[in-house]
Amino acid sequence: DTEVTQTPKHLVMGMTNKKSLKCEQHMGHRAMYWYKQKAKKPPELMFVYSYEKLSINESVPSRFSPECPNSSLLNLHLHALQPEDSALYLCASSPDEGTKYSNQPQHFGDGTRLSIL
Amino acid sequence: SQELEQSPQSLIVQEGKNLTINCTSSKTLYGLYWYKQKYGEGLIFLMMLQKGGEEKSHEKITAKLDEKKQQSSLHITASQPSHAGIYLCGAFRLTDSWGKLQFGAGTQVVVTP
Numbered sequence: 001d002t003e004v005t006q007t008p009k010h011l012v013m014g015m016t017n018k019k020s021l022k023c024e025q026h027m028g029h030r031a032m033y034w035y036k037q038k039a040k041k042p043p044e045l046m047f048v049y050s051y052e053k054l055s056i057n058e059s060v061p062s063r064f065s066p067e068c069p070n071s072s073l074l075n076l077h078l079h080a081l082q083p084e085d086s087a088l089y090l091c092a093s094s095p096d097e098g099t100k101y102s103n104q105p106q107h108f109g110d111g112t113r114l115s116i117l
Numbered sequence: 118s119q120e121l122e123q124s125p126q127s128l129i130v131q132e133g134k135n136l137t138i139n140c141t142s143s144k145t146l147y148g149l150y151w152y153k154q155k156y157g158e159g160l161i162f163l164m165m166l167q168k169g170g171e172e173k174s175h176e177k178i179t180a181k182l183d184e185k186k187q188q189s190s191l192h193i194t195a196s197q198p199s200h201a202g203i204y205l206c207g208a209f210r211l212t213d214s215w216g217k218l219q220f221g222a223g224t225q226v227v228v229t230p
Contacts, residue, residue, distance in 0.1 A: 004159075033218075042205055042220035043160070056217065090159060103148035103167060103209060106218060108160040 003027050004109035006091050012115045015081060021112045023074040023091030031055075031097045032074040033106060034066060035090040043090055049074060050097045081116045088113055120144070121206055121221035129227045130196050138224045140206030142187040149189045150207040150218070151180050160205065163191075193226075201228045 004025045013019050023032065031050045035043035048056035049068040057066075063085075065077040074091055088111045094104040120143045130136045140149065148167045152160040164173045169184025177194045193200050206221045 006159075042223055045217055045219075048217075088157065092160075103150075103165065105150060105162050105165045107162055108152075110159040111157070113157065 006109035006112050010113045014117050018079045021076040025093040029093035031094045033092040037088040083116050086116045123221035123224050127225040136193050138191045138204050140189045146187050151191050152205045154203045196228050198228050
């Protein structure tokens with residue numbers, strides 16, 4: 001069981017569709033993350049939100065648009081995706097971003113398996 | 118960028134046997150995390166190590182951090198089928214923001230009867 005909930009679990013969309021991935025946590029964490037994971041590869045960071053503000057954007061294409069409506073919710077809006085964007089999208093949260101002297105473990109959801117036709 | 122190398126890439130162990138996975142960083146480690154992932158699922162947080170020489174255990178899993186060698190090891194005693202999966206080590210990148218967690222390539226563990 002995970003305390004970070006992601007919906008939907010699976011998503012199939014065409015390249016012209018618009019869809020959104022959702023992530024929710026009720027642990028009072030103030031940092032939330034989106035990762036992309038291709039098959040047989042480790043997760044790669046996409047975005048970090050800290051206290052509901054975008055803290056890090058790892059040069060992600062604009063067809064991915066993150067949103068943090070409140071401290072418990074994180075969305076990833078998808079538009080005009082490419083076949084190479086098919087992957088497992090993972091959301092994570094941590095108490096805060098952490099510092100050099102106080103690292104914070106990140107807790108992950110089960111992910112959304114995205115397939116682009 | 119900080120690189121993390123895990124070894125072995127994969128291993129097959131008979132149920133009841135012990136196994137060890139290593140994670141070596143090419144740069145200074147300020148914290149080392151171990152996660153487990155079942156195929157197509159999320160990552161399960163196992164342990165976090167912050168100080169050189171630190172050792173933590175949870176059930177049959179023990180992790181150690183050797184700060185001088187920039188290395189961590191994960192040891193599973195008397196492996197069980199439930200230990201099968203992909204084990205990932207992760208460390209913070211040395212940037213202005215400490216929110217960047219970088220992972221090793223992972224070690225796939227298969228437990229046979």
